[in-house]
Amino acid sequence: MKKLWQMIKGCPLFTILILSGIIVTAGGYAGAALGIYKWDVTFKHPMVQTVLLDEKAESGSESDASEVSTAKGDLDKNDQHKDVDNSTEAVKNGKPLEKTEEQTDGKSEDKSDAKTTEKSSEKNTEKSTEKGSGKTTEKTTEKSTEKKTEATTEKKASIDTGGSSTPISRPTQYKKIKTRKSRNNCYGDLTKIALETDYPYIKVDKSYFDDALFIGDSRIEGLALYSGLDNAQFAYMEGLTTFGLMSEKIAANGTATLTDLLGSQTFKKIYIMLGINEAGYNTDSYVSSYMDAVSQIQALQPDAVIFMMGCMHVSSDYSDTHDIVNNDNIDEKNGAIAAYADGIKLFYLDMNTVVDNGKGGLIKDYTWDDIHLQAQYYSVWEDYLYSHGLKDDAFN
Numbered sequence: 001m002k003k004l005w006q007m008i009k010g011c012p013l014f015t016i017l018i019l020s021g022i023i024v025t026a027g028g029y030a031g032a033a034l035g036i037y038k039w040d041v042t043f044k045h046p047m048v049q050t051v052l053l054d055e056k057a058e059s060g061s062e063s064d065a066s067e068v069s070t071a072k073g074d075l076d077k078n079d080q081h082k083d084v085d086n087s088t089e090a091v092k093n094g095k096p097l098e099k100t101e102e103q104t105d106g107k108s109e110d111k112s113d114a115k116t117t118e119k120s121s122e123k124n125t126e127k128s129t130e131k132g133s134g135k136t137t138e139k140t141t142e143k144s145t146e147k148k149t150e151a152t153t154e155k156k157a158s159i160d161t162g163g164s165s166t167p168i169s170r171p172t173q174y175k176k177i178k179t180r181k182s183r184n185n186c187y188g189d190l191t192k193i194a195l196e197t198d199y200p201y202i203k204v205d206k207s208y209f210d211d212a213l214f215i216g217d218s219r220i221e222g223l224a225l226y227s228g229l230d231n232a233q234f235a236y237m238e239g240l241t242t243f244g245l246m247s248e249k250i251a252a253n254g255t256a257t258l259t260d261l262l263g264s265q266t267f268k269k270i271y272i273m274l275g276i277n278e279a280g281y282n283t284d285s286y287v288s289s290y291m292d293a294v295s296q297i298q299a300l301q302p303d304a305v306i307f308m309m310g311c312m313h314v315s316s317d318y319s320d321t322h323d324i325v326n327n328d329n330i331d332e333k334n335g336a337i338a339a340y341a342d343g344i345k346l347f348y349l350d351m352n353t354v355v356d357n358g359k360g361g362l363i364k365d366y367t368w369d370d371i372h373l374q375a376q377y378y379s380v381w382e383d384y385l386y387s388h389g390l391k392d393d394a395f396n
Helices: 004-009 012-035 046-059 062-094 100-132 137-161 218-226 257-263 282-299 316-320 328-337 373-387
Strands: 174-180 188-195 212-216 233-236 267-271 305-309 347-348
Touching: 188 328, 212 218, 218 233, 233 257, 257 282, 257 373, 282 305, 282 328, 316 328
Parallel strands: 212 233, 212 267, 267 305, 305 347
Antiparallel strands: 174 188
């Protein structure tokens, strides 16, 4: 004791620390006894417990967080009980229950979340149920089958269907070729050649042409004189061009104009071949005049199908030695009018495919002047027409 007393006297700071500890301890026990501090903690000393609880709440460790959340939960429960009690009292007193904005927003959010959860769970339940029962597979298969069927139907319609209740437009296709330089300013460089309208043509007999009209220049004249199509009507004239087509007396053996003929009779099929006499004209002027005549014909014969026949080529020898009347010029003008074909009321036909020498020219043996067919070869043209008939519903 003597030594202890000497230490206390020699170190006042030590004395102060001891006394402070005693005072703090006593205060802690006194606070616990008075209910200021709680005893139900994991630490024996009430002061230590108080300090460490605050540190745990700030640090956020797992064990600490659980303790803090528990404490908050207790407070929330107490608040809820208070709210319920207040609500009950309000109802008993006949006063309307007032909700704070926070409560309303919270409940609406909870409801929306609940609805979303219910919808998603319902969808998931439906999907899982359908998958479990095999319905999903059936639906997918049905849809894919329907799509394939529709695609097949559309493909068939675009290939096999002629004129139907829902006509299919068939714009002209072109074949690209190596550029052929122009030799005259009445036409340009040739880079493509028009193909006849893509249609499932059928073979027909002579009676098919009972209601047909052929219009053109001296080449159509040859078809009228040397083919077997004596049941069709013809309107032609040597040197005929698109510029005087409607006003020239080319019908009824040169006694009536085309306008007169079309205004007095009805035709289902109208075939036109022109172009050789317009070779010296600018292609744009030719096409403008040609399509203007076609429009007038359509106005007079609205139900007719018009076949724009590409101008027949000349022989390769003739083409090579003429800068204006040559096959490049003819092909450009043919391609220009072919662009207007729709495969419904306007078709583009190219009989050059049956009289071609393989080099883009008229077969030398088929012609007597490098421009017109010999009489016996008009039958080749006639056969071409027989193989390019349209189905009956194309004329509805």
